[in-house]
Amino acid sequence: MDALFEAEFSPLSDSGRVLSKCGKCLRYMKHIPSQPSRLYCGTCEEIYYTPPKGTIKLYKELTCPLDNFELLIFSMPGPEGKSFPFCPYCYNNPPFEGIDNLFGASKSSGSVKLGKGAGMPCFLCPHPTCQHSMISQGVCACPECDGTLVLDPVSAPRWRLYCNMCNCLISLPEGAHRISTTRDHCPECDSTIIEVDFNKKTTPLKDGATLHIGCILCDELLYSLVEMKHGKSFSRHARHRGRGRGRERRGHSGRGRGNKKQQDPRMSFRDF
Ligand SMILES: [Zn+2]
Ligand SMILES: [Zn+2]
Ligand SMILES: [Zn+2]
Ligand SMILES: [Zn+2]
Ligand SMILES: [Zn+2]
Numbered sequence: 001m002d003a004l005f006e007a008e009f010s011p012l013s014d015s016g017r018v019l020s021k022c023g024k025c026l027r028y029m030k031h032i033p034s035q036p037s038r039l040y041c042g043t044c045e046e047i048y049y050t051p052p053k054g055t056i057k058l059y060k061e062l063t064c065p066l067d068n069f070e071l072l073i074f075s076m077p078g079p080e081g082k083s084f085p086f087c088p089y090c091y092n093n094p095p096f097e098g099i100d101n102l103f104g105a106s107k108s109s110g111s112v113k114l115g116k117g118a119g120m121p122c123f124l125c126p127h128p129t130c131q132h133s134m135i136s137q138g139v140c141a142c143p144e145c146d147g148t149l150v151l152d153p154v155s156a157p158r159w160r161l162y163c164n165m166c167n168c169l170i171s172l173p174e175g176a177h178r179i180s181t182t183r184d185h186c187p188e189c190d191s192t193i194i195e196v197d198f199n200k201k202t203t204p205l206k207d208g209a210t211l212h213i214g215c216i217l218c219d220e221l222l223y224s225l226v227e228m229k230h231g232k233s234f235s236r237h238a239r240h241r242g243r244g245r246g247r248e249r250r251g252h253s254g255r256g257r258g259n260k261k262q263q264d265p266r267m268s269f270r271d272f
Contacts, residue, residue, distance in 0.1 A: 016040065020058050023068030023089055031056060036116045039088050048088040050074065051104055052117035059085045059154075065130050066095055073154055074121070080169060080229070082162050083154045084121050085132050091119035096126055101165060123150045123164040134164060137181055140191035140217060143228070144168045151181055151194070160229075161216075170216075173225040175199045177210070186215035196222070 016030035022041040029041040031050070039048040050056055051074045059071040064087035075083040092114060094102075105118035125133040138148040139161055147165030159172035159179045172179055177197040184193040198210045204221065205212060216222045 019056070020070035020072055020088070021063075022046075023064065023070075026068075029088070048092050049115060049117050049119065050088065050091070051086065051119070051121065053077070054081070062132070064090060064132075066090060066127065071122070071132065075154075083152055084123050084150075085153065086119070086121035087132075090125060091121060094120035094125075123148075136183075138164075138192060139181060139194060140189070142166060142168050151179065167230055169229040171227045171229055172196075172216070173198065173204075173222070175202050182213065186218055188218050189215060191215050191217055194222070 016032035018028045019031040019039065020029055021027065022029050022044060024046075025041065025043040027041070027043045029039045029048070032038050032040060033056075035052060037050045037052055037056070039050060040046070041048075050072070054074050054076045057073050057075075059073040062071045062085075063069065064071055067087065067089045069087050069089040071085045071087050073083055073085050075081060094114075101124060102114065102118045103121050103124065105113060122130070122132040123134050123137065126135060127133040128135050130136065132153075134148055134150060137150045137153065139151060140149050141147075142149050142163040142165065145163065145166045145168070147163040147168075149161040149168070149170060150164050152160050152162055156178070157175050159174065159176055161170040161172065162168065172194075173196055175198075177199055179194060179196050182193045182195050185191065186193055193213060193215055196212045196214075198205060198212065200208060200210055203210050204225070212219075212221065214222045216226050
């Protein structure tokens with residue numbers, strides 16, 4: 001509804017600015033920010049809708065391995081707004097069937113429809129080999145819903161994970177130089193093993209070492225450094241369930257999870 005309202009009041013002639021390369025003709029496309037926000041390739045005469053209401057930037061000139069379009073980063077407004085990469089082509093033409101959650105789609109309608117801002121960002125992309133997909137950036141199951149917590153690739157220095165479906169937010173060790181996902185999975189909980197390159201000055205490691213690899217749920221050091229937060233609209237919900245941030249952390253018995261049978265990783269954040 002907001003989008004409709006804004007469409008009526010945005011200027012009709014909006015030439016847009018040159019933003020990113022089209023994967024088909026390899027020429028630059030223009031971003032037209034007025035609602036519905038979109039990219040236009042003048043050579044191919046194609047329109048690609050982009051996520052609504054946020055800022056869009058080029059993502060390190062990386063390209064989508066499926067179609068060669070340059071990737072973009074979308075940032076929602078506000079300090080807790082998510083940022084995520086998306087491919088303009090895949091966003092409008094999800095390359096996989098069975099994606100039943102699209103970003104920006106109205107939740108009331110039963111079937112998901114593309115267009116006018118709704119689409120598939122990389123964090124919903126199930127492609128197994130693309131380094132930007134949910135499969136490679138996903139770390140563990142969301143404690144609040146059926147979504148996946150994915151690494152926000154541009155959240156440095158306030159690194160965080162966010163849920164690809166709800167407003168759940170997990171802050172990671174602040175000030176780290178680099179945090180990235182690896183191809184390995186935790187043998188105990190199946191979360192993606194992450195690699196943290198701490199800042200030399202603030203590293204919690206012995207002898208000034210900076211590199212640490214582990215599971216954020218099972219590695220005691222990492223577990224002690226992560227904190228669960230919520231997006232704005234989620235806080236009341238969280239309090240209702242009685243799991244506020246102020247609650248004392250339970251003693252964590254390290255790797256002694258052995259006798260609990262195959263723990264659902266998404267249950268593990270409930271310890272907070
Ligand atoms: Zn083109
Ligand atoms: Zn793509
Ligand atoms: Zn991808
Ligand atoms: Zn969630
Ligand atoms: Zn684990």
